[in-house]
Amino acid sequence: MPSVTGPVDPFDYIVFGATGDLTMRKLLPALYYRFRDGQMPADARIIGAARSKLSDDDFRGRAEKALARFVKAPDLDEAVARRFIGQIYFASVNGAEADSTWENLLRLFDDGVASRTRVFYLATSPSLYGDICRNLSEHGLVTPQSRVVLEKPIGTDLGSAERINDEVGQVFEEKKIFRIDHYLGKETVQNLIALRFANPVFERLWSSDAIDHVQITAAETVGVEGRGDYYDSSGALRDMIQNHLLQVMCLVAMEPPGALDADSLRNEKLKVLRALKPIAPDDVAHVAIRGQYGRGKIGDTVVPGYMEELGEGRQSRTETFVALKAEIHNWRWGKVPFYLRSGKRLPNKSSEIVVQFKETPWSIFKSKLQSNRLIIRLQPQEGIQLSIMSKDPGPDGMVLRPANIDISFEKAFSTRYPDAYERLLMDTVRGDPVLFMRRDEVEAAWTWVEPVLDGWARHPDTLHYYSAGSWGPDAARTLLSRDGRCWHEDVE
């Protein structure tokens, strides 16, 4: 297999949903960086596909604007961008229908490109994945060198996920299906594997023997940002917890894989998902807290509430915040809860894992001791912080204070942090599935999440409200205080 960042062979990257938010904000900028850094060859093609009737030049104009907006200004080289944009094409196709619009795509595939790697990236609503795959197959576009990338969330519940997986599976073998979860492409998330399995000092402590509980938070300051229609039918549980946070939890909790290949890793993640204690209907209201933001202030800026953001007087009971307690029923993690939390319009943008160690069994000091805490900052200010108790230097005797051992990855390593999509898109070209989800993982995650969705649907009064700029509803605090614990930001 070629190196992760080395040049790849010529390929065709066909993006369905090319006029959408994801393509503009993430996919095109990521491909630009891979082109700029010499990984994408000069005869590779990016082919946008969507129903909009655009010419190649129209679409190139949109791509140019997207780069200007979403690539950091010092990284945007005009000449490089011009060459990159010259490799972009557009086909107006209705992926859902077997109609004549497919001719617009077919005209781009003559015999000269038949043997290239072909990646079909489905950045549309997941309800279209089955139809698009069937149409690709019926139009003879699926070659032995083809693979398909599916954006998350796959389905809206277990049944729909199974249906989509079945439909896609009728066209592509499992090993040709790349289910993307961009959190797995984040450098700091991959670093969890290094932290745990290249540093026995941590692994020896990594169980209920030493750990009291784990908190995994993905906090955002943004609201729904023009994605209201999608988000309102999804909500935070489907959008963030079912995929990103459960995947991160798997990497924190899994047993050491026998090797670093895709199936060794996925087998271990799957065992964690299958060991999750099912949430009983009567427990949903207590262990799965949902909230929706109202108007509030982030920093000095007043921001509208969720329903105001949706506009046109729309009412909604969709959650923009979730905090829940996950229990992994196995030997290593018995009695160690994992508290997962994600929300929009919270005070900071930060994704982090907090590993809270147990108290000292006995204290010989007068000072109050704070238990050790390992904080793994996934973004921003990527790094690791270990809080320890230390003697206050000075003449006052044995007075102790918490102090931090702090490693900033930015200071420790000079390399640029690539966006997760850069790594993942090129993995799909290289055919490396290690950072993608297997079908059984996705379905196991839905199996665990579904009773929460059902419980909330049956009990509408479980929706709490919070002010934008706060850390979510009070009930999220109660979730931990009931167990004698508190969220990391509440520790004095």
Ligand SMILES: NC(=O)C1=CN([C@@H]2O[C@H](COP(=O)(O)OP(=O)(O)OC[C@H]3O[C@@H](n4cnc5c(N)ncnc54)[C@H](OP(=O)(O)O)[C@@H]3O)[C@@H](O)[C@H]2O)C=CC1
């Ligand atoms: N945006 C984001 O930050 C993220 C998005 N995702 C996922 O990526 C996917 C796309 O999201 P996003 O870009 O936000 O969605 P958008 O609504 O912005 O874009 C949807 C795209 O699908 C195209 N489309 C709709 N119907 C068809 C059809 N029948 N045939 C061909 N193209 C069609 C639309 O173009 P047209 O109308 O011209 O056909 C448009 O390009 C979703 O699955 C989402 O969950 C995942 C993570 C983050």
Ligand SMILES: O=C1O[C@H](COP(=O)(O)O)[C@@H](O)[C@H](O)[C@H]1O
């Ligand atoms: O998948 C998604 O992720 C983003 C958050 O991603 P991050 O890399 O900025 O942490 C979230 O805003 C979006 O709603 C969701 O669909």
